[in-house]
Amino acid sequence: MDFLQWLDQVTQLLTHPLLSVGKTDITVSRIIALIGFLVLARVLVAIIDRGLLRLARPDRTVTLSKSGIYALSRIMRYTVWGIVAFMGIDYLGINLSHLALVGGAIGVGIGFGLQNIFSNFISGIVLLLEQTLKVGDFVDLQSGVVGRVSEISIRYTRVTTNDSVDVIVPNSEFINGRVTNWTFDNENRRIHVPFGAAYGCDKELVREAGLAAAASVEGTVSNTTHKSDVWLVGFGDSSLNFELVIWVDEDLVKTPARTQALYLWALETELSARNIEIPFPQRDLHIRSGVLRIANESSDAEPAA
Template structure:
Protein backbone atom coordinates (compact mmCIF):
# COMPACT_ATOMS: atom_id res chain seq x y z
CA UNK A 1 0.00 0.00 0.00
CA UNK A 2 1.19 3.48 -0.89
CA UNK A 3 1.18 5.88 2.00
CA UNK A 4 -1.04 8.80 0.93
CA UNK A 5 -0.55 10.78 4.08
CA UNK A 6 1.61 13.28 2.19
CA UNK A 7 -1.46 14.31 0.17
CA UNK A 8 -2.99 15.70 3.38
CA UNK A 9 -0.10 18.05 3.96
CA UNK A 10 -1.55 21.53 4.52
CA UNK A 11 0.07 24.18 2.36
CA UNK A 12 -1.58 27.24 3.88
CA UNK A 13 -4.74 28.35 5.66
CA UNK A 14 -6.70 31.59 5.37
CA UNK A 15 -9.63 31.85 7.76
CA UNK A 16 -11.84 28.80 7.31
CA UNK A 17 -10.19 27.89 4.00
CA UNK A 18 -7.21 25.56 4.00
CA UNK A 19 -5.38 24.23 0.96
CA UNK A 20 -3.83 20.77 1.01
CA UNK A 21 -1.29 19.33 -1.40
CA UNK A 22 -3.72 16.69 -2.66
CA UNK A 23 -6.31 19.37 -3.48
CA UNK A 24 -3.76 21.39 -5.43
CA UNK A 25 -2.68 18.32 -7.40
CA UNK A 26 -6.33 17.46 -8.14
CA UNK A 27 -6.90 21.01 -9.35
CA UNK A 28 -4.11 20.81 -11.95
CA UNK A 29 -5.03 17.25 -12.95
CA UNK A 30 -8.61 18.34 -13.72
CA UNK A 31 -7.33 21.28 -15.77
CA UNK A 32 -5.01 19.03 -17.78
CA UNK A 33 -7.78 16.48 -18.40
CA UNK A 34 -10.12 19.30 -19.47
CA UNK A 35 -7.58 20.63 -21.98
CA UNK A 36 -6.87 17.16 -23.38
CA UNK A 37 -10.57 16.29 -23.77
CA UNK A 38 -11.20 19.61 -25.52
CA UNK A 39 -8.27 19.10 -27.93
CA UNK A 40 -9.36 15.55 -28.77
CA UNK A 41 -12.93 16.62 -29.51
CA UNK A 42 -11.75 19.54 -31.66
CA UNK A 43 -9.43 17.26 -33.63
CA UNK A 44 -12.34 14.87 -34.22
CA UNK A 45 -14.59 17.67 -35.42
CA UNK A 46 -11.86 19.04 -37.70
CA UNK A 47 -11.29 15.61 -39.22
CA UNK A 48 -15.03 15.25 -39.82
CA UNK A 49 -15.26 18.77 -41.27
CA UNK A 50 -12.57 18.03 -43.87
CA UNK A 51 -14.73 15.21 -45.17
CA UNK A 52 -17.78 17.47 -45.57
CA UNK A 53 -18.64 20.44 -47.78
CA UNK A 54 -18.10 24.11 -46.95
CA UNK A 55 -21.51 24.53 -45.29
CA UNK A 56 -21.11 21.48 -43.06
CA UNK A 57 -17.55 22.56 -42.29
CA UNK A 58 -18.79 25.88 -40.91
CA UNK A 59 -21.54 24.24 -38.83
CA UNK A 60 -19.10 21.73 -37.37
CA UNK A 61 -16.65 24.52 -36.60
CA UNK A 62 -19.32 26.41 -34.63
CA UNK A 63 -20.28 23.26 -32.71
CA UNK A 64 -16.65 22.48 -31.91
CA UNK A 65 -16.00 26.01 -30.61
CA UNK A 66 -19.12 25.97 -28.40
CA UNK A 67 -18.25 22.54 -27.00
CA UNK A 68 -14.69 23.80 -26.42
CA UNK A 69 -15.95 26.75 -24.36
CA UNK A 70 -18.40 24.57 -22.39
CA UNK A 71 -15.75 21.99 -21.58
CA UNK A 72 -13.36 24.70 -20.39
CA UNK A 73 -16.07 26.27 -18.21
CA UNK A 74 -17.24 22.99 -16.66
CA UNK A 75 -13.67 21.80 -16.16
CA UNK A 76 -12.71 25.05 -14.44
CA UNK A 77 -15.71 24.78 -12.08
CA UNK A 78 -14.83 21.17 -11.22
CA UNK A 79 -11.21 22.18 -10.65
CA UNK A 80 -12.31 24.88 -8.22
CA UNK A 81 -14.41 22.39 -6.30
CA UNK A 82 -11.30 20.23 -6.01
CA UNK A 83 -9.72 23.08 -4.11
CA UNK A 84 -12.51 22.87 -1.57
CA UNK A 85 -14.70 25.76 -2.75
CA UNK A 86 -18.43 25.36 -2.15
CA UNK A 87 -21.24 26.42 -4.47
CA UNK A 88 -22.03 29.47 -2.33
CA UNK A 89 -18.38 30.51 -2.41
CA UNK A 90 -18.28 30.08 -6.18
CA UNK A 91 -21.34 32.31 -6.43
CA UNK A 92 -19.52 35.00 -4.46
CA UNK A 93 -16.49 34.59 -6.76
CA UNK A 94 -18.78 34.89 -9.78
CA UNK A 95 -20.15 38.15 -8.39
CA UNK A 96 -16.65 39.47 -7.86
CA UNK A 97 -15.76 38.37 -11.37
CA UNK A 98 -18.80 40.24 -12.67
CA UNK A 99 -17.53 43.42 -11.03
CA UNK A 100 -14.11 42.81 -12.55
CA UNK A 101 -15.68 42.35 -15.97
CA UNK A 102 -17.57 45.59 -15.57
CA UNK A 103 -14.41 47.48 -14.66
CA UNK A 104 -11.46 45.99 -16.48
CA UNK A 105 -12.43 42.94 -18.53
CA UNK A 106 -15.19 44.47 -20.61
CA UNK A 107 -12.93 44.53 -23.67
CA UNK A 108 -12.28 40.80 -23.41
CA UNK A 109 -15.98 40.05 -22.90
CA UNK A 110 -16.83 42.30 -25.85
CA UNK A 111 -14.43 40.35 -28.07
CA UNK A 112 -15.81 37.02 -26.83
CA UNK A 113 -19.43 37.99 -27.51
CA UNK A 114 -18.41 39.47 -30.88
CA UNK A 115 -16.77 36.16 -31.79
CA UNK A 116 -20.01 34.31 -31.02
CA UNK A 117 -21.94 36.83 -33.13
CA UNK A 118 -19.56 36.32 -36.06
CA UNK A 119 -19.97 32.54 -35.93
CA UNK A 120 -23.76 32.50 -35.51
CA UNK A 121 -24.42 35.24 -38.08
CA UNK A 122 -22.09 33.46 -40.51
CA UNK A 123 -20.84 36.82 -41.73
CA UNK A 124 -17.33 35.37 -41.55
CA UNK A 125 -16.37 31.73 -41.87
CA UNK A 126 -13.13 29.83 -41.71
CA UNK A 127 -11.71 29.85 -45.24
CA UNK A 128 -13.30 33.18 -46.26
CA UNK A 129 -11.11 35.76 -48.00
CA UNK A 130 -11.67 39.20 -46.46
CA UNK A 131 -10.49 42.77 -46.70
CA UNK A 132 -10.82 45.21 -43.80
CA UNK A 133 -10.94 49.00 -43.87
CA UNK A 134 -7.20 49.33 -43.17
CA UNK A 135 -6.45 47.55 -46.47
CA UNK A 136 -5.43 44.21 -44.94
CA UNK A 137 -6.35 41.27 -47.18
CA UNK A 138 -6.17 37.64 -46.12
CA UNK A 139 -7.88 34.32 -45.40
CA UNK A 140 -9.72 33.57 -42.15
CA UNK A 141 -7.91 30.69 -40.44
CA UNK A 142 -9.50 30.62 -36.96
CA UNK A 143 -12.20 32.45 -35.02
CA UNK A 144 -11.01 32.32 -31.42
CA UNK A 145 -12.29 33.59 -28.10
CA UNK A 146 -10.56 36.97 -28.26
CA UNK A 147 -9.45 37.48 -31.85
CA UNK A 148 -9.73 36.12 -35.38
CA UNK A 149 -6.61 34.78 -37.07
CA UNK A 150 -6.15 36.06 -40.65
CA UNK A 151 -3.32 34.83 -42.88
CA UNK A 152 -2.13 37.01 -45.76
CA UNK A 153 -0.83 35.75 -49.10
CA UNK A 154 2.68 36.45 -47.79
CA UNK A 155 2.03 33.81 -45.08
CA UNK A 156 1.86 36.44 -42.33
CA UNK A 157 -0.53 35.61 -39.48
CA UNK A 158 -2.42 38.61 -38.09
CA UNK A 159 -4.76 38.61 -35.07
CA UNK A 160 -7.73 40.97 -35.41
CA UNK A 161 -9.90 41.60 -32.31
CA UNK A 162 -13.39 40.22 -32.89
CA UNK A 163 -15.00 43.49 -31.81
CA UNK A 164 -13.19 45.32 -34.64
CA UNK A 165 -14.62 42.89 -37.19
CA UNK A 166 -18.15 43.41 -35.84
CA UNK A 167 -18.02 47.21 -35.60
CA UNK A 168 -15.79 47.93 -38.61
CA UNK A 169 -16.27 47.64 -42.37
CA UNK A 170 -15.28 44.20 -43.66
CA UNK A 171 -15.38 43.15 -47.32
CA UNK A 172 -15.92 39.40 -47.62
CA UNK A 173 -14.86 38.35 -51.10
CA UNK A 174 -16.25 34.82 -50.70
CA UNK A 175 -19.32 35.23 -48.49
CA UNK A 176 -22.08 34.01 -50.82
CA UNK A 177 -20.07 32.88 -53.85
CA UNK A 178 -16.45 31.93 -54.40
CA UNK A 179 -16.48 33.32 -57.95
CA UNK A 180 -15.64 37.01 -58.39
CA UNK A 181 -15.07 39.49 -61.19
CA UNK A 182 -11.84 41.48 -61.39
CA UNK A 183 -11.29 44.69 -63.37
CA UNK A 184 -7.95 45.07 -65.15
CA UNK A 185 -7.25 48.66 -66.33
CA UNK A 186 -5.00 49.36 -69.33
CA UNK A 187 -4.41 52.15 -71.86
CA UNK A 188 -3.55 52.51 -75.56
CA UNK A 189 -2.29 55.39 -77.66
CA UNK A 190 -4.66 57.82 -79.36
CA UNK A 191 -5.43 56.77 -82.92
CA UNK A 192 -5.55 53.04 -82.12
CA UNK A 193 -8.37 51.00 -83.65
CA UNK A 194 -10.82 50.42 -80.79
CA UNK A 195 -12.20 47.19 -82.24
CA UNK A 196 -8.71 45.76 -82.59
CA UNK A 197 -7.99 46.78 -78.98
CA UNK A 198 -11.16 45.01 -77.81
CA UNK A 199 -10.30 41.85 -79.73
CA UNK A 200 -6.75 41.85 -78.40
CA UNK A 201 -7.94 42.26 -74.79
CA UNK A 202 -10.43 39.39 -75.15
CA UNK A 203 -7.68 37.22 -76.63
CA UNK A 204 -5.52 38.07 -73.62
CA UNK A 205 -8.31 37.03 -71.26
CA UNK A 206 -8.74 33.76 -73.10
CA UNK A 207 -4.99 33.07 -72.83
CA UNK A 208 -5.21 33.02 -69.01
CA UNK A 209 -6.33 29.49 -68.18
CA UNK A 210 -8.46 30.29 -65.12
CA UNK A 211 -10.71 32.81 -66.91
CA UNK A 212 -14.38 31.76 -66.81
CA UNK A 213 -16.41 31.89 -70.03
CA UNK A 214 -19.75 30.49 -68.88
CA UNK A 215 -22.94 32.29 -69.99
CA UNK A 216 -23.41 35.50 -68.05
CA UNK A 217 -19.79 35.55 -66.93
CA UNK A 218 -17.85 36.06 -70.14
CA UNK A 219 -14.93 38.52 -70.33
CA UNK A 220 -15.90 42.06 -71.33
CA UNK A 221 -14.03 45.20 -72.37
CA UNK A 222 -15.12 48.73 -71.44
CA UNK A 223 -13.80 52.03 -72.75
CA UNK A 224 -13.57 54.09 -69.57
CA UNK A 225 -12.23 57.51 -70.58
CA UNK A 226 -9.80 59.80 -72.35
CA UNK A 227 -6.53 60.36 -70.54
CA UNK A 228 -3.86 63.00 -71.05
CA UNK A 229 -1.86 60.74 -73.36
CA UNK A 230 -4.03 57.65 -73.89
CA UNK A 231 -7.46 56.09 -74.27
CA UNK A 232 -8.34 54.16 -71.12
CA UNK A 233 -9.92 50.70 -71.18
CA UNK A 234 -10.87 48.12 -68.53
CA UNK A 235 -10.98 44.36 -68.98
CA UNK A 236 -13.58 42.65 -66.80
CA UNK A 237 -12.97 38.95 -66.12
CA UNK A 238 -14.61 36.30 -63.93
CA UNK A 239 -12.11 33.87 -62.42
CA UNK A 240 -12.32 30.48 -60.71
CA UNK A 241 -12.50 30.39 -56.92
CA UNK A 242 -8.91 29.17 -56.55
CA UNK A 243 -7.63 32.48 -57.94
CA UNK A 244 -9.87 34.81 -55.93
CA UNK A 245 -7.44 34.56 -53.02
CA UNK A 246 -4.45 35.51 -55.22
CA UNK A 247 -5.30 39.06 -56.40
CA UNK A 248 -1.71 40.24 -56.92
CA UNK A 249 -0.67 37.23 -59.01
CA UNK A 250 -3.97 37.45 -60.89
CA UNK A 251 -3.41 41.10 -61.83
CA UNK A 252 0.11 40.28 -63.00
CA UNK A 253 -1.09 37.39 -65.20
CA UNK A 254 -3.67 39.51 -66.99
CA UNK A 255 -1.44 42.54 -67.48
CA UNK A 256 1.24 40.24 -68.88
CA UNK A 257 -1.23 38.70 -71.32
CA UNK A 258 -2.64 42.11 -72.34
CA UNK A 259 0.85 43.45 -73.07
CA UNK A 260 1.63 40.42 -75.27
CA UNK A 261 -1.68 40.74 -77.14
CA UNK A 262 -1.27 44.47 -77.80
CA UNK A 263 2.27 43.97 -79.13
CA UNK A 264 1.12 41.15 -81.43
CA UNK A 265 -1.51 43.49 -82.91
CA UNK A 266 0.94 46.42 -83.23
CA UNK A 267 -1.01 48.54 -80.79
CA UNK A 268 1.09 51.19 -79.13
CA UNK A 269 1.17 51.35 -75.35
CA UNK A 270 1.43 55.08 -74.56
CA UNK A 271 3.71 56.96 -72.24
CA UNK A 272 3.25 60.51 -70.93
CA UNK A 273 3.89 63.14 -73.61
CA UNK A 274 4.00 66.95 -73.59
CA UNK A 275 3.89 69.24 -76.63
CA UNK A 276 6.02 72.41 -76.36
CA UNK A 277 4.90 75.36 -78.51
CA UNK A 278 7.39 78.25 -78.99
CA UNK A 279 6.20 81.63 -80.24
CA UNK A 280 8.57 84.26 -81.67
CA UNK A 281 8.27 87.84 -80.38
CA UNK A 282 9.58 91.24 -81.57
CA UNK A 283 9.67 92.60 -78.04
CA UNK A 284 13.28 93.16 -76.98
CA UNK A 285 14.69 91.77 -73.77
CA UNK A 286 17.63 92.90 -71.67
CA UNK A 287 17.16 96.61 -72.55
CA UNK A 288 18.36 96.33 -76.17
CA UNK A 289 15.87 98.99 -77.26
CA UNK A 290 17.12 101.32 -74.55
CA UNK A 291 20.72 100.77 -75.61
CA UNK A 292 19.84 101.73 -79.17
CA UNK A 293 18.21 104.92 -77.89
CA UNK A 294 21.22 105.79 -75.77
CA UNK A 295 23.52 105.25 -78.75
CA UNK A 296 21.39 107.56 -80.92
CA UNK A 297 21.49 110.25 -78.29
CA UNK A 298 25.26 109.94 -78.00
CA UNK A 299 25.69 110.26 -81.77
CA UNK A 300 23.53 113.37 -81.86
CA UNK A 301 25.47 115.03 -79.07
CA UNK A 302 28.72 114.44 -80.92
CA UNK A 303 27.42 116.42 -83.89
CA UNK A 304 26.62 119.55 -81.79
CA UNK A 305 29.18 122.38 -82.22
CA UNK A 306 29.72 125.17 -79.66
CA UNK A 307 28.29 128.62 -80.54
CA UNK A 308 31.00 131.35 -80.72
CA UNK A 309 28.58 134.31 -80.46
CA UNK A 310 29.46 135.75 -83.88
Protein backbone atom coordinates (compact mmCIF):
# COMPACT_ATOMS: atom_id res chain seq x y z
CA MET A 1 0.00 0.00 0.00
CA ASP A 2 1.55 3.25 -1.11
CA PHE A 3 1.24 6.57 0.67
CA LEU A 4 -1.55 7.88 -1.56
CA GLN A 5 -3.75 4.85 -0.89
CA TRP A 6 -3.12 5.14 2.83
CA LEU A 7 -3.95 8.86 2.73
CA ASP A 8 -7.14 8.12 0.80
CA GLN A 9 -8.27 5.59 3.41
CA VAL A 10 -7.54 7.98 6.24
CA THR A 11 -9.50 10.71 4.45
CA GLN A 12 -12.44 8.38 3.96
CA LEU A 13 -12.31 7.43 7.64
CA LEU A 14 -12.26 11.06 8.75
CA THR A 15 -15.06 12.09 6.42
CA HIS A 16 -17.29 9.09 6.99
CA PRO A 17 -20.51 10.29 8.66
CA LEU A 18 -21.06 8.89 12.14
CA LEU A 19 -24.51 10.39 12.61
CA SER A 20 -26.68 13.09 11.18
CA VAL A 21 -28.22 16.14 12.85
CA GLY A 22 -30.88 17.39 10.46
CA LYS A 23 -29.10 17.79 7.14
CA THR A 24 -25.64 17.90 8.72
CA ASP A 25 -23.38 14.87 8.86
CA ILE A 26 -21.20 14.60 11.99
CA THR A 27 -17.83 13.15 10.99
CA VAL A 28 -14.63 12.26 12.82
CA SER A 29 -12.86 15.26 11.31
CA ARG A 30 -15.54 17.62 12.60
CA ILE A 31 -15.29 16.11 16.09
CA ILE A 32 -11.48 16.48 16.04
CA ALA A 33 -11.86 20.08 14.93
CA LEU A 34 -14.34 20.72 17.77
CA ILE A 35 -11.82 19.30 20.27
CA GLY A 36 -9.25 21.63 18.72
CA PHE A 37 -11.58 24.59 19.34
CA LEU A 38 -11.91 23.59 23.00
CA VAL A 39 -8.15 23.29 23.39
CA LEU A 40 -7.74 26.69 21.74
CA ALA A 41 -10.25 28.18 24.17
CA ARG A 42 -8.33 26.67 27.08
CA VAL A 43 -5.08 28.20 25.83
CA LEU A 44 -6.70 31.60 25.26
CA VAL A 45 -8.15 31.60 28.78
CA ALA A 46 -4.73 30.79 30.26
CA ILE A 47 -3.09 33.58 28.23
CA ILE A 48 -5.74 36.07 29.34
CA ASP A 49 -5.32 35.09 33.00
CA ARG A 50 -1.55 35.52 32.82
CA GLY A 51 -1.92 38.85 31.08
CA LEU A 52 -4.33 40.15 33.72
CA LEU A 53 -2.06 38.96 36.55
CA ARG A 54 0.73 41.08 35.10
CA LEU A 55 -1.47 44.15 35.52
CA ALA A 56 -1.53 43.53 39.28
CA ARG A 57 2.24 43.72 39.61
CA PRO A 58 3.34 46.78 41.60
CA ASP A 59 5.99 47.72 39.04
CA ARG A 60 3.35 48.35 36.37
CA THR A 61 2.31 51.91 35.57
CA VAL A 62 -1.32 50.79 35.18
CA THR A 63 -2.43 48.34 37.84
CA LEU A 64 -5.72 46.72 38.78
CA SER A 65 -6.89 45.48 42.15
CA LYS A 66 -6.98 41.75 42.82
CA SER A 67 -10.76 41.80 42.99
CA GLY A 68 -10.97 43.68 39.69
CA ILE A 69 -8.63 41.20 38.02
CA TYR A 70 -10.65 38.27 39.40
CA ALA A 71 -13.94 39.68 38.09
CA LEU A 72 -12.46 40.61 34.71
CA SER A 73 -10.81 37.20 34.28
CA ARG A 74 -14.06 35.41 35.08
CA ILE A 75 -16.05 37.52 32.61
CA MET A 76 -13.39 37.07 29.90
CA ARG A 77 -13.32 33.33 30.55
CA TYR A 78 -17.07 32.95 30.09
CA THR A 79 -16.97 35.17 27.01
CA VAL A 80 -14.21 33.13 25.37
CA TRP A 81 -15.96 29.85 26.10
CA GLY A 82 -19.22 31.24 24.71
CA ILE A 83 -17.58 32.44 21.48
CA VAL A 84 -15.73 29.15 20.99
CA ALA A 85 -18.93 27.19 21.62
CA PHE A 86 -20.78 29.11 18.91
CA MET A 87 -17.81 28.76 16.53
CA GLY A 88 -17.74 25.01 17.15
CA ILE A 89 -21.46 24.63 16.57
CA ASP A 90 -21.20 26.66 13.39
CA TYR A 91 -18.22 24.58 12.18
CA LEU A 92 -20.16 21.38 12.73
CA GLY A 93 -22.64 22.78 10.25
CA ILE A 94 -25.54 23.05 12.66
CA ASN A 95 -27.73 25.97 11.64
CA LEU A 96 -28.09 28.20 14.67
CA SER A 97 -31.50 29.36 13.46
CA HIS A 98 -32.71 25.81 14.06
CA LEU A 99 -31.89 26.23 17.74
CA ALA A 100 -34.94 28.46 18.20
CA LEU A 101 -36.97 25.39 19.10
CA VAL A 102 -34.31 24.39 21.63
CA GLY A 103 -34.37 27.92 23.05
CA GLY A 104 -38.12 27.69 23.44
CA ALA A 105 -37.76 24.39 25.26
CA ILE A 106 -35.15 25.91 27.55
CA GLY A 107 -37.52 28.80 28.25
CA VAL A 108 -40.27 26.37 29.22
CA GLY A 109 -37.78 24.53 31.43
CA ILE A 110 -36.79 27.76 33.16
CA GLY A 111 -40.44 28.51 33.78
CA PHE A 112 -41.09 25.11 35.36
CA GLY A 113 -37.96 24.16 37.23
CA LEU A 114 -34.80 25.94 36.14
CA GLN A 115 -35.66 29.42 37.39
CA ASN A 116 -33.34 29.03 40.37
CA ILE A 117 -30.39 28.08 38.16
CA PHE A 118 -31.10 30.97 35.82
CA SER A 119 -31.48 33.36 38.78
CA ASN A 120 -28.14 32.23 40.24
CA PHE A 121 -26.49 32.65 36.84
CA ILE A 122 -27.69 36.25 36.46
CA SER A 123 -26.85 36.97 40.12
CA GLY A 124 -23.28 35.74 39.55
CA ILE A 125 -22.87 38.12 36.61
CA VAL A 126 -24.22 41.01 38.72
CA LEU A 127 -21.84 40.24 41.59
CA LEU A 128 -18.83 40.17 39.27
CA LEU A 129 -19.80 43.42 37.55
CA GLU A 130 -20.90 45.45 40.60
CA GLN A 131 -17.95 44.40 42.78
CA THR A 132 -20.11 44.63 45.92
CA LEU A 133 -18.72 41.22 46.85
CA LYS A 134 -15.06 40.32 46.26
CA VAL A 135 -12.84 37.34 46.92
CA GLY A 136 -11.33 37.79 50.39
CA ASP A 137 -14.28 39.72 51.87
CA PHE A 138 -15.54 38.62 55.27
CA VAL A 139 -19.34 38.33 55.17
CA ASP A 140 -22.22 37.56 57.49
CA LEU A 141 -25.29 36.26 55.65
CA GLN A 142 -28.91 36.44 56.73
CA SER A 143 -28.98 32.63 56.75
CA GLY A 144 -26.31 32.60 59.48
CA VAL A 145 -23.29 31.72 57.32
CA VAL A 146 -20.21 33.66 58.44
CA GLY A 147 -16.84 33.43 56.71
CA ARG A 148 -14.45 34.57 54.00
CA VAL A 149 -15.40 34.58 50.32
CA SER A 150 -13.07 32.09 48.61
CA GLU A 151 -14.59 31.87 45.14
CA ILE A 152 -17.29 33.57 43.10
CA SER A 153 -18.52 31.20 40.42
CA ILE A 154 -21.20 31.68 37.81
CA ARG A 155 -23.77 29.74 39.87
CA TYR A 156 -22.54 29.78 43.46
CA THR A 157 -20.18 31.53 45.86
CA ARG A 158 -17.89 29.52 48.14
CA VAL A 159 -17.66 30.88 51.69
CA THR A 160 -14.97 29.42 53.96
CA THR A 161 -15.65 29.66 57.68
CA ASN A 162 -12.95 30.19 60.31
CA ASP A 163 -13.14 26.43 61.00
CA SER A 164 -12.07 25.79 57.37
CA VAL A 165 -15.53 24.57 56.38
CA ASP A 166 -16.52 25.44 52.81
CA VAL A 167 -20.17 26.49 52.44
CA ILE A 168 -21.62 26.61 48.92
CA VAL A 169 -24.06 29.55 48.81
CA PRO A 170 -26.30 30.23 45.77
CA ASN A 171 -25.53 33.61 44.21
CA SER A 172 -29.16 34.69 44.44
CA GLU A 173 -28.87 34.73 48.26
CA PHE A 174 -26.37 37.58 48.00
CA ILE A 175 -28.75 39.54 45.77
CA ASN A 176 -32.08 38.89 47.52
CA GLY A 177 -30.97 38.58 51.17
CA ARG A 178 -29.24 40.77 53.73
CA VAL A 179 -25.46 40.57 53.53
CA THR A 180 -23.11 42.20 56.05
CA ASN A 181 -19.75 42.74 54.38
CA TRP A 182 -17.26 43.49 57.16
CA THR A 183 -14.42 44.32 54.77
CA PHE A 184 -16.22 46.09 51.94
CA ASP A 185 -14.26 49.34 51.55
CA ASN A 186 -12.59 49.91 54.94
CA GLU A 187 -10.06 47.66 56.64
CA ASN A 188 -10.80 48.87 60.19
CA ARG A 189 -13.97 48.13 62.15
CA ARG A 190 -15.19 48.99 65.65
CA ILE A 191 -16.31 46.22 67.98
CA HIS A 192 -17.85 46.14 71.47
CA VAL A 193 -16.68 43.71 74.16
CA PRO A 194 -19.05 43.63 77.18
CA PHE A 195 -17.77 42.92 80.70
CA GLY A 196 -18.78 43.61 84.30
CA ALA A 197 -17.24 44.97 87.49
CA ALA A 198 -18.48 44.85 91.06
CA TYR A 199 -20.52 47.70 92.56
CA GLY A 200 -18.33 50.10 94.50
CA CYS A 201 -15.30 49.71 92.23
CA ASP A 202 -13.33 52.71 91.00
CA LYS A 203 -14.69 53.48 87.52
CA GLU A 204 -11.54 55.29 86.47
CA LEU A 205 -9.50 52.26 87.43
CA VAL A 206 -11.83 50.10 85.33
CA ARG A 207 -11.27 52.44 82.38
CA GLU A 208 -7.52 52.20 82.90
CA ALA A 209 -7.69 48.40 82.93
CA GLY A 210 -9.82 48.35 79.77
CA LEU A 211 -7.48 50.63 77.83
CA ALA A 212 -4.47 48.61 78.98
CA ALA A 213 -6.18 45.40 77.83
CA ALA A 214 -6.92 46.94 74.41
CA ALA A 215 -3.33 48.08 73.99
CA SER A 216 -1.99 44.63 74.84
CA VAL A 217 -3.82 42.90 71.96
CA GLU A 218 -1.98 42.96 68.65
CA GLY A 219 -4.22 44.34 65.90
CA THR A 220 -5.87 47.09 67.97
CA VAL A 221 -5.98 50.31 65.94
CA SER A 222 -5.24 53.48 67.89
CA ASN A 223 -4.78 56.87 66.24
CA THR A 224 -6.35 60.32 66.20
CA THR A 225 -9.54 59.11 64.50
CA HIS A 226 -9.75 55.60 65.99
CA LYS A 227 -9.45 55.57 69.77
CA SER A 228 -10.24 52.87 72.30
CA ASP A 229 -12.69 53.67 75.10
CA VAL A 230 -14.57 52.12 78.02
CA TRP A 231 -18.30 52.84 78.35
CA LEU A 232 -20.57 52.35 81.34
CA VAL A 233 -23.70 51.01 79.67
CA GLY A 234 -25.95 49.76 82.48
CA PHE A 235 -26.58 48.75 86.07
CA GLY A 236 -27.00 44.99 86.34
CA ASP A 237 -28.32 42.83 89.16
CA SER A 238 -24.83 41.98 90.37
CA SER A 239 -22.48 44.32 88.52
CA LEU A 240 -21.81 47.54 86.73
CA ASN A 241 -22.02 46.73 83.01
CA PHE A 242 -19.19 48.11 80.88
CA GLU A 243 -18.20 47.80 77.23
CA LEU A 244 -14.68 47.93 75.84
CA VAL A 245 -15.04 49.79 72.54
CA ILE A 246 -12.07 49.31 70.23
CA TRP A 247 -11.11 49.60 66.58
CA VAL A 248 -9.46 46.52 65.09
CA ASP A 249 -7.64 45.77 61.86
CA GLU A 250 -8.73 43.45 59.05
CA ASP A 251 -7.13 40.32 60.55
CA LEU A 252 -9.13 40.65 63.77
CA VAL A 253 -12.31 41.53 61.87
CA LYS A 254 -12.12 38.21 60.01
CA THR A 255 -11.90 36.15 63.23
CA PRO A 256 -14.69 37.53 65.46
CA ALA A 257 -14.80 34.65 67.97
CA ARG A 258 -11.01 34.63 68.42
CA THR A 259 -10.99 38.43 68.70
CA GLN A 260 -13.62 38.40 71.44
CA ALA A 261 -11.62 35.76 73.32
CA LEU A 262 -8.39 37.75 73.06
CA TYR A 263 -9.92 40.88 74.55
CA LEU A 264 -11.73 39.00 77.33
CA TRP A 265 -8.48 37.26 78.23
CA ALA A 266 -6.65 40.60 78.38
CA LEU A 267 -9.48 42.19 80.39
CA GLU A 268 -9.39 39.48 83.04
CA THR A 269 -5.62 39.89 83.35
CA GLU A 270 -5.75 43.68 83.73
CA LEU A 271 -8.73 43.67 86.11
CA SER A 272 -7.10 41.07 88.35
CA ALA A 273 -3.84 43.05 88.39
CA ARG A 274 -5.77 46.03 89.79
CA ASN A 275 -7.78 43.93 92.29
CA ILE A 276 -11.04 44.78 90.58
CA GLU A 277 -13.60 42.10 91.33
CA ILE A 278 -15.45 40.47 88.48
CA PRO A 279 -18.84 39.73 90.10
CA PHE A 280 -21.06 36.72 89.73
CA PRO A 281 -24.70 36.22 90.78
CA GLN A 282 -25.06 35.59 94.51
CA ARG A 283 -28.04 34.76 96.72
CA ASP A 284 -28.34 35.23 100.50
CA LEU A 285 -30.28 32.60 102.50
CA HIS A 286 -31.64 33.76 105.88
CA ILE A 287 -32.64 31.09 108.49
CA ARG A 288 -34.74 32.04 111.52
CA SER A 289 -34.47 30.15 114.81
CA GLY A 290 -37.55 29.16 116.80
CA VAL A 291 -39.87 26.35 117.87
CA LEU A 292 -42.59 25.04 115.65
CA ARG A 293 -45.54 23.82 117.74
CA ILE A 294 -47.69 21.10 116.27
CA ALA A 295 -50.93 20.12 117.98
CA ASN A 296 -52.22 16.62 117.45
CA GLU A 297 -55.92 15.97 118.10
CA SER A 298 -57.34 12.52 118.31
CA SER A 299 -59.92 11.83 115.65
CA ASP A 300 -61.74 9.28 117.90
CA ALA A 301 -64.12 10.76 120.42
CA GLU A 302 -63.98 9.36 124.00
CA PRO A 303 -67.05 7.31 125.03
CA ALA A 304 -69.62 8.92 127.36
CA ALA A 305 -69.53 7.95 131.07
